[in-house]
Amino acid sequence: MTLATQLINVMAALLLLIAFAMLSQRRILSLIYLYAWQGVVLSANSVVVGYSTGQTHLYYSALLTFVLKAILLPWILHRLIIRLNIRWDVETLINIPTTMFAGIVLVVFAFNLALPITQLAGTITRSTLGIAIAVVLLSFLMMITRRKAVPQVIGFLALENGLFFAATSTTYGMPLAIELGIALDVLVGVLILGIFFFQVRDAFDSLDLRHMEKLKETDE
Amino acid sequence: MSEILFVLGMPLAGALVLGVAGGRAHAALLNSFFSLACLVAAAFLTIRVVDEGPILAMEELFFVDSFNVFLVALTALVAFTTALFSRPYMMNELAHGKLTPRMLQLYHAMYQLFIFTMLLALLSNNMGVLWVAMEAATLSTVLLVSLYRTPASIEAAWKYFILCGVGIAQALFGTILLYFAAEKLLGSGGTALLWTHLNAVKGELEPTVLSLAFVFLLVGYGTKVGLVPLHNWLPDAHAEGPTPMSAVLSGLLLNVALYAVVRCKVLVDGALASNYAGELMMGFGLLSVVVAAFFLSRQRDVKRMFAYSSIEHMGLMTFAFGMGGAVATFAGLLHMTVHSLTKSAIFFTVGHAAQKTGTQTMDEIRGLVTTNPTIGWGLMLGSLAILGMPPFGVFASEFLILTTAMREQPWATPILLLALGVAFAAIFSRVQSMVFGETTATRLPHPPALLPVFVHLAIVLMLGLYIPPYLADWYRQAARLIG
Numbered sequence: 001m002t003l004a005t006q007l008i009n010v011m012a013a014l015l016l017l018i019a020f021a022m023l024s025q026r027r028i029l030s031l032i033y034l035y036a037w038q039g040v041v042l043s044a045n046s047v048v049v050g051y052s053t054g055q056t057h058l059y060y061s062a063l064l065t066f067v068l069k070a071i072l073l074p075w076i077l078h079r080l081i082i083r084l085n086i087r088w089d090v091e092t093l094i095n096i097p098t099t100m101f102a103g104i105v106l107v108v109f110a111f112n113l114a115l116p117i118t119q120l121a122g123t124i125t126r127s128t129l130g131i132a133i134a135v136v137l138l139s140f141l142m143m144i145t146r147r148k149a150v151p152q153v154i155g156f157l158a159l160e161n162g163l164f165f166a167a168t169s170t171t172y173g174m175p176l177a178i179e180l181g182i183a184l185d186v187l188v189g190v191l192i193l194g195i196f197f198f199q200v201r202d203a204f205d206s207l208d209l210r211h212m213e214k215l216k217e218t219d220e
Numbered sequence: 221m222s223e224i225l226f227v228l229g230m231p232l233a234g235a236l237v238l239g240v241a242g243g244r245a246h247a248a249l250l251n252s253f254f255s256l257a258c259l260v261a262a263a264f265l266t267i268r269v270v271d272e273g274p275i276l277a278m279e280e281l282f283f284v285d286s287f288n289v290f291l292v293a294l295t296a297l298v299a300f301t302t303a304l305f306s307r308p309y310m311m312n313e314l315a316h317g318k319l320t321p322r323m324l325q326l327y328h329a330m331y332q333l334f335i336f337t338m339l340l341a342l343l344s345n346n347m348g349v350l351w352v353a354m355e356a357a358t359l360s361t362v363l364l365v366s367l368y369r370t371p372a373s374i375e376a377a378w379k380y381f382i383l384c385g386v387g388i389a390q391a392l393f394g395t396i397l398l399y400f401a402a403e404k405l406l407g408s409g410g411t412a413l414l415w416t417h418l419n420a421v422k423g424e425l426e427p428t429v430l431s432l433a434f435v436f437l438l439v440g441y442g443t444k445v446g447l448v449p450l451h452n453w454l455p456d457a458h459a460e461g462p463t464p465m466s467a468v469l470s471g472l473l474l475n476v477a478l479y480a481v482v483r484c485k486v487l488v489d490g491a492l493a494s495n496y497a498g499e500l501m502m503g504f505g506l507l508s509v510v511v512a513a514f515f516l517s518r519q520r521d522v523k524r525m526f527a528y529s530s531i532e533h534m535g536l537m538t539f540a541f542g543m544g545g546a547v548a549t550f551a552g553l554l555h556m557t558v559h560s561l562t563k564s565a566i567f568f569t570v571g572h573a574a575q576k577t578g579t580q581t582m583d584e585i586r587g588l589v590t591t592n593p594t595i596g597w598g599l600m601l602g603s604l605a606i607l608g609m610p611p612f613g614v615f616a617s618e619f620l621i622l623t624t625a626m627r628e629q630p631w632a633t634p635i636l637l638l639a640l641g642v643a644f645a646a647i648f649s650r651v652q653s654m655v656f657g658e659t660t661a662t663r664l665p666h667p668p669a670l671l672p673v674f675v676h677l678a679i680v681l682m683l684g685l686y687i688p689p690y691l692a693d694w695y696r697q698a699a700r701l702i703g
Contacts, residue, residue, distance in 0.1 A: 055408075116428050121400070136393070143386070149378075156385055163392050170400045175409055178348030182392070185355045189385070192359055196366065200378065203371045212375040215456045217515060 004052035005124055011045040012128040015165060016107070019138040022158060023103055023145075024096050028089045031154050032077050038161050039069030046168060049125055055172045061179055065164070068183050073157065073190055080194050081150060084201060091148055099145055103138050110134035117170065125169040132169050135162030149200055149207040153193055160186055223268060224275075224282050226261035227292065228339055230254050231299075234332035242325035248307035251328050255296075255303040258335065262296035265289065270690065276345070276416065283345035283416055287553075287698040291479055292342050294557055298471045298564050299335045301672035305568045306331070306464035308666040312575050313462070315665040323367055327462065333360040334468065338476045347413045350480055351388070351395050354444065357473060358384045365461040376456035383453040384443055391440025391480075397433035398487070401426045415483060422490030430491040437484045438500055444477035446531045447538060448508040455519075458527035459580065463571030466523055470530040471564035475556050478534060482541050486702055489544075501542030506632055508535025513639035517646035521580045522570050525650060526563065529606060532643055533559045536636070540621045541702070543628055549699035551620035554687075558613035558680045559606070565676035566602040569595050572668040573654070582650050587659030596655045598673040603651040605680050607644050613683030 018038045025031050043066035050058030081087045093099070111130035118126045139159035146152045160182075167174050174182075197207060204211040234254030241247055266289050269275060274285040284292070310327065313319045319327075337360055341353035358381065366377035399413055405421045406412040418425070439450065446454040458466040481501070488497040512532035519525040533555070540552035572595050573588055574580045589596030605612035608619075618640070625633045687695075 117397070117400070117432070120426060120429060122404075136389075140386070143382070152382065156382070156389075159386070159389055160392075163389060163396065166393060167396045167399075170396065171403050172408065174348060174396065174399060175413060178346070178352065178413065181349060181352035182355075185352055185359065188356070189359055192362055193381070195363065196374075196377065196381070199366055199369055199374050203369060203374045209378070211371075212378060214372060215375055215379070215460075217452075217455075217518075 004048055007048050008125055011041050012131040014041050015135055016131050019135045020103060023099055023138055023142050026090050026093055028081055028150055029087055031151055032074050035154050036070050036074035042161055042165060049168060057176050058173055060176055061173050064183055076190055084197060103141060106137040107134040110137055121170050123172060128169040132162055132166035147209050149197060149209060223261055223265035224277050224343060227258060227265055230258035230261060231332045231336035235329050238332055239329035242328035243321035247328050252303040254332060255300040259296040259300045262293050266293045280345055280414055282343045285701060286694050287701050288342045290694055294560055295338055295472050298560060302464050302467050305669050305672045308669050309571055311666045312664050318368060327367060330360050330364050338472055341476050345414050345416055347395055347415060351392055355388050364465050365457045367462050373460035376460035380453040380457045387440050387443025387450060390436045394433045394436030394440055397429055401429040418487050422487045425491040427492050430488050431496055434488040434497050438481055441477045441480040442504060445474055445534050447504045448511040451531050454531060455524045455527040459521050459524040463567055467564040467567035471560040474534050475560055478537060482702055498542040498544050501538050505535045505539030505542055509639045513643040516643050520582055522582045523580055526566055530563055546699050547620060548624045549702050550695050551617045553695045553698055555617035558617055558683055561676040561680050562602055562605045565673045568673045569598040569602060575664055582654055585654045586657045588655050590659045594670045598670060600655045601677055603647055607647055611684045613680040616684050
C-alpha cells in the first residue's frame with residue numbers, strides 16, 4: 001500500500017469519525033466547527049488524490065471545496081446563529097447510544113451497498129466508497145433525529161459532502177463545470193435558508209421544528 | 221442555436237429586470253412581456269426542430285429533439301398564460317393587503333428564474349446540468365411557497381425544501397453512478413455526462429451500475445414528480461403558495477421532473493435489455509394513482525384536492541412511460557400535454573374563486589355560477605376535462621393508456637379503473653357543490669383574467685377531438701426516441 005492510499009484511507013476514516021461526532025453533538029456552534037473540519041478533510045483528500053493520480057482538475061476542485069465548505073458556508077452559518085441569537089443553543093438529544101448503534105448498522109449496510117461498485121472501479125480510492133455512502137446515510141440519520149432547523153440544515157450539507165466524497169472515490173470527481181454548478185446551488189440554498197430561518201422565527205417564535213406539524217395528509 | 225439562447229435568455233433577463241423593478245405598478249405587464257418573448261422564441265425553435273430535426277448547439281451543451289421541444293413549447297405557453305392570469309390575481313392580493321410591493325418584486329423575479337431553470341433542465345444535453353437546474357428550480361420556488369409568511373405556508377416551504385433537497389441529493393448520487401459507468405467508455409471530462417454520447421454507447425454501459433443508478437435517479441427525480449410515497453411536500457406547497465405558483469408547479473415542474481426520469485430510463489433500458497426500469501416506474505406510478513385517488517375524497521381545501529389530483533395524473537403518466545411501447549408512450553406524452561393545460565386552467569379558476577369567497581375551504585365556497593358564470597363554468601368544464609370526460613383530450617390519453625394496459629399489463633387495469641372511478645366521485649361531488657347553490661362571494665377589485673382558462677380548455681378540447689397531423693407526428697417521433 002503506497003503512502004497516498006494510506007493517506008486517503010486516513011482521510012476517509014476522519015470523515016467517518018466526524019460524521020459520528022455530528023450525530024452526537026448537541027451544541028450548534030460545535031456542529032458548525034465539525035462541518036468546517038469536514039470541508040478541510042474533503043479538500044485535503046482531493047489534493048492527495050489529485051497529486052497521486054495526476055488529475056490536475058482535482059486541485060481546482062480542492063480549492064473550491066476549501067473556500068466554500070471550510071470557510072464561506074461555516075462563516076455564513078456562524079453569522080446566522082449570532083443574528084438569530086442561538087449561538088449557545090444546546091439541543092436535547094434523546095438516546096444517543098441508540099442513535100450511535102443505528103449509525104453502526106448503517107455503516108455495515110453502506111459497505112455492503114458499495115461492494116458491487118467497488119469491484120468495478122479502477123480508482124485507487126475505490127475502497128473509500130463504502131465510507132462515502134456511510135457518511136451520506138449518517139447525515140440522513142442526523143436529519144431525522146434533529147428537531148431544530150439549523151442542525152437539520154447542517155445535516156443536509158454534510159449529506160452533500162458525503163456525495164462529493166463518493167464522486168471523488170469512484171470517479172476522481174465530477175467534471176469541474178458540474179462541480180461549480182453544484183457548489184453554486186449549495187451556496188444559494190444556504191443563503192435562501194438564511195432568509196428563511198428569519199421567516200420561521202417570526203412565524204413560530206422559535207426554530208424548533210416541532211411547531212411545524214400542522215399540515216397533514218388529510219385535514220380532518 | 222440563437223433560438224435556444226433567446227428561449228433561455230428571455231426569462232433570465234426577465235429575472236434580472238424584475239429583480240430590480242418587480243415591485244413597480246407595471247411589473248406584472250413586464251412579467252407577461254418577458255414570458256411572451258420567451259414563447260415566441262420557443263415557437264421559432266419548435267418550427268426549426270420540426271423542419272430540420274434534432275439540434276445540437278453550443279459545443280453539444282444543448283440538445284433539442286422532438287421529445288423535449290414539445291415540452292419547451294408547452295412550458296413557454298403555460299408560463300405565458302400563467303403570467304397573464306397572475307397580473308389581476310396578484311393585484312387583488314395586493315388590494316386585499318395580503319402582499320406588499322416588496323413581496324411582489326420577489327415573486328416576479330423568482331417566477332422568471334423558475335421558468336429559466338425549467339427550460340435549462342429541458343434543453344441541457346448534460347445530465348449534470350440537468351441536475352443543477354432541477355435543484356435550482358426548487359431553490360427559486362421555496363421563497364414563493366412561503367410568500368404569504370403565514371405559519372402554514374412557512375411549514376409547507378420548509379417541507380418542500382427539505383424533502384425535495386434530500387430527494388434531489390439522491391438523484392445526484394444516481395448521476396455520479398451514471399458518470400462512473402460512462403467514464404469507462406467515454407473517458408473522464410465533460411463529454412461523459414452528455415446525454416447524446418451516453419445514448420450512443422448505452423448498450424455497453426455496465427448493467428449493475430446502471431440499475432443501481434436508476435433506483436437513485438427515480439427516487440430523486442420522482443420526489444419532484446410527486447410519486448407516492450415521496451409526495452408529502454406536494455399538496456402543502458400547492459395549497460399554501462400563491463395560486464400562480466400552484467399552476468406552474470403542477471403544470472410544468474412535475475412534467476420536467478418526469479422528463480428527467482424518462483431520459484434516464486432510455487439509457488437504462490439500453491444497458492439492461494430488460495424492462496427493469498419500466499417495472500419500477502409502473503410500480504411507483506400505480507401506487508401513486510391509487511393512493512392519491514383515495515386521499516382525494518378526504519380533502520377540505522380545494523387547492524389540496526387538485527394537488528392530489530396532480531399526483532394521481534403524474535402516477536398515470538409514470539405508469540404509461542413504464543409500460544413503454546409506441547402507443548403507451550404516445551399516450552403518456554399526450555397526457556403530459558393535456559394534464560398540464562387542464563390543471564393550470566383549473567388552478568386559475570380556483571384561485572379567483574378562493575379570492576372571491578376569501579377561503580380555500582370547499583364547504584364554504586358555494587354558487588360560483590350565480591356570481592361569476594365564467595369562473596363557475598370554467599371550473600366545471602376544467603374538472604370534467606381532468607376527470608377524463610369525453611370529448612376532452614384527457615379522455616383520449618386515458619383511454620389509450622387503459623386499452624394498452626389491458627393488452628400488456630391486464631392485472632393493472634382493474635386497479636387503474638377503480639382509482640379513476642374513486643377520483644371521479646370525489647372531485648365531481650365537490651366541484652358540483654362549489655359551482656352551483658347559494659352564493660357567499662363578493663366582488664373583486666380587479667376583474668379576473670379568464671382568457672387563459674378558456675384558451676387552455678379549448679386546446680384540450682381540440683386535442684380530444686382532433687390531433688393535428690404534425691402534432692401526432694411529433695408525438696410519434698418522440699415515442700420512437702423513448703421506445
